[in-house]
Amino acid sequence: MSMYRQLWLAIIVSTLLALCGSMLASMLSARSYLQSQLSIKNADNATALALSLSQSNPDPVMVELVVSSMFDRGHYERISVTDPAGAVMVTRVATEVDLNAPRWFVRALPIHADPGLAQISNGWKQFGTVTLVSHSRFAYAALWKSAQQVALALILAGLVGGYLGSLVLRRLRKPLDAVIGQANAITNRRFVTIEEPEVPELKQLASAMNATVKRLKSMFEEEAARLDKVRQDANCDPLTGLANRSYFLARLREASIAQDSAGESVIIARLANLAVVNQTLGRAATDELLCRFGSALEEVAALHPEALAARLNGADFALLLPGTSRFELTKVAKNLLSALTSATGAFVPDKATTWLGGGYFPPGMEVDNILAQVDTALAAAELEARDGLHFCGGYDNEALPKSAKDWATIIQRALSEKWVRLVSFPVMTLEGGLIHRECPLRLMFDAHGEWHPAGYFLPVAERLKLTPQLDLAAVELGLTELENKPNLTGLAINLSASSIQLPEFRAKLRKALLSRPGTSRLWLEVSEAGALVHFEAFRALCLELRDLKCQIGLEHFGRQFSEFGRFHDLGLDYLKVDASFIRGIHANAGNQAFLRGLSAIAHSIGLTVIAEGAASADDLRALSAVGFDGATGPVVTDVALA
Structure with missing residues (x-):
């Protein structure tokens, strides 16, 4: 029996005893008086x-x-x-x-x-x-x-006493519920503080728990900051703070071969006449020039979701733009050229400072081929001996729609005609057991066409605000799959960040989950970048779906690890670490140290840690050594098929 009910029972029993005692005493006294009279x-x-x-x-x-x-x-x-x-x-x-x-x-x-x-x-x-x-x-x-x-009279007194008792209990219950809620939040991996109540005993308890939470948060943040430093040392250029060459290549490789890739645009920017600056102005000025060049590149990258700015070597920098078409690439490249020349012109007056080479590449192209083509375009820009840019031979899929109106018509028709389905990729424990199946959405543009991955239509759907309909369709398909396969351990659906920011979408999602069984086996995930951009909406999603027992997690995690502390009170269930940290992990001691710490801090708050994009058996063995719980990727799919 709860303490609140025990208090109520004590009040009721004591009131009844008082009423009965008063009644009996009054009656005996009255009888004695009447007998004597x-x-x-x-x-x-x-x-x-x-x-x-x-x-x-x-x-x-x-x-x-x-x-x-x-x-x-x-x-x-x-x-x-x-x-x-x-x-x-x-x-x-x-x-x-x-x-x-x-x-x-x-x-x-x-x-x-x-x-x-x-x-x-x-x-x-x-x-x-x-x-x-x-x-x-x-x-x-x-x-x-x-x-x-x-x-x-005694009944009226009892009612008044009961009302006053309820007021007292209500006054006690509010801070007591807050303390209980805080304790429950901690068990659900949400570290929250509460306002300390005025009741002395509860105030002491709340103060102690708040202090504990603050210590945990402090330890959490300190460990996260230390790990972020490890991540930067392993994956960032020490001078400019941009991604280093190895991390850039890992991200480029992942963007190229990802199942839902829509292709990517790549720009290489070369800082011209760097040797002249170094000889004329000295090392300090050269370092400042490189930092300004890198800052201008990073500012442009910040305008585009999922973009990555990197320093490849001494004078060469790069910008990766996943999902950006060759038509958008032209505009981005011109803005980048303007920003870079403005940042560096004062160091080398009357001389060229910036050469750009770029291109758009379809999904599946080899990284070496991409870099070779961009290098050719960069060489062509350099031959002009002035600030400029040059593009390599572009790629365009003539089969895809061109206008936003055509895209809207096709996507809406695919939804109405049920030309949607889920494809399945296994997510396995490192011992070989199935954790769940990852199920991205596919669309067919006509009754007899091919099934297109999300990378083809999702960027356009984002702009047309059609992602809520696509996400709800994916969830409905997932729930149907779980109903049809009661032995399936779990099924993961990705939700777009632009969808979760809409209260009406979250309400429809909750209604759909309430009306169907199997929600405890449903895994819902949002990209780390999207969750951070729409953080309050993501928090609301976690709280609104908590009672439905579905698993909620982040995918592509680790790119912005310095923000990890913001997720400490959301009660997440799992993390899927970005493939750029995973591929080749067996040969990267820096990333091994980072992932080992990440795994430890995630496990300390009860999170399952899963690797994305594992490509070899060596990677799996390294992931086991750093403490990961599971993995997905080509090698996992091959094992599952075998």
């Missing part, structure tokens, strides 16, 4: 009757007449007169009458008054003895009425 009345009336008879030379006939006359008034239960020898001269006894009170009440509180006795004399001689008992019905009526009044 009735005894006095019996004595007075007997004395008055005896005196009246003594003054009128009594004889048996007169005594009988007087007694009968007095008895007939109906106030007496019994009147009798006996002679000095004890013989009854006259007696009158009332028949059973209504006592003006319930029989149970009369039996519970009987009134026994002493009879009145008085001597009748005739001159100096004793004539007889009068015994008189007044009727108790009037006393019972008065006692019953008093009982009703006392009961009513």
